[in-house]
Amino acid sequence: MTRFSDMLDGYSRFKSNDWQEQRDRWEILGEGQSPKVMVIACSDSRVDPTQIFDTRPGEIFVVRNVAALVPPYETTPGLHGVSAALEFAVQFLKVEEILVMGHGLCGGCKAALTKAMADTELGHGGFVANWISLLDEAQERVADIYGTDSVEAERAMEMEAVKVSLANLRSFPYVQEKENAGALMLHGAVFSISDGDLHVLDEASGAFNAMR
Numbered sequence: 541m542t543r544f545s546d547m548l549d550g551y552s553r554f555k556s557n558d559w560q561e562q563r564d565r566w567e568i569l570g571e572g573q574s575p576k577v578m579v580i581a582c583s584d585s586r587v588d589p590t591q592i593f594d595t596r597p598g599e600i601f602v603v604r605n606v607a608a609l610v611p612p613y614e615t616t617p618g619l620h621g622v623s624a625a626l627e628f629a630v631q632f633l634k635v636e637e638i639l640v641m642g643h644g645l646c647g648g649c650k651a652a653l654t655k656a657m658a659d660t661e662l663g664h665g666g667f668v669a670n671w672i673s674l675l676d677e678a679q680e681r682v683a684d685i686y687g688t689d690s691v692e693a694e695r696a697m698e699m700e701a702v703k704v705s706l707a708n709l710r711s712f713p714y715v716q717e718k719e720n721a722g723a724l725m726l727h728g729a730v731f732s733i734s735d736g737d738l739h740v741l742d743e744a745s746g747a748f749n750a751m752r
């Protein structure tokens with residue numbers, strides 16, 4: 541298993557190989573970033589968007605959190621990390637597309653589905669439970685059809701979570717404005733860890749279609 545000391549070895553390789561080879565690129569990046577796409581993904585160690593989409597530094601602006609969730613637009617004072625990143629990406633970097641990427645075998649979605657961490661204390665699952673309560677309504681929809689204890693239910697929860705985040709993105713006034721004006725496109729997808737397939741959401745039908 542990789543430890544920090546291994547990561548420092550990795551850094552040495554990066555600095556002497558990759559970084560050297562892309563010296564010109566890093567020089568340009570030193571002047572600023574202008575990514576066109578924002579990606580919201582899960583913190584899960586297996587679903588790194590830069591790897592899955594084979595992108596280079598400076599190309600995608602990424603936020604990762606438990607279950608790849610976007611909270612709704614809230615005006616209450618608070619420490620709104622995702623909202624801050626969204627605001628920066630859309631209003632300052634002027635990204636033109638946002639992808640919400642969920643994934644298979646998502647522990648956060650599973651906890652939302654089973655409510656395994658509900659009513660736990662802060663530090664013992666409480667923060668996770670509070671965060672994934674964003675999926676409570678979706679959980680009811682999924683549980684009504686699939687129950688809470690099957691692979692089908694887990695997959696449905698993972699797909700519903702992406703749809704919830706897209707709906708929440710549209711609750712931000714500037715996101716809705718820009719989308720209506722054709723200046724911002726929203727996308728949803730689920731990456732399957734077990735087979736490497738990417739399923740992209742067709743919002744018109746609500747279906748997630750496997751990419752070839």
Ligand SMILES: [Zn+2]
Pocket residue numbers: 582583584606607608643645646647648649
């Ligand atoms: Zn996850």
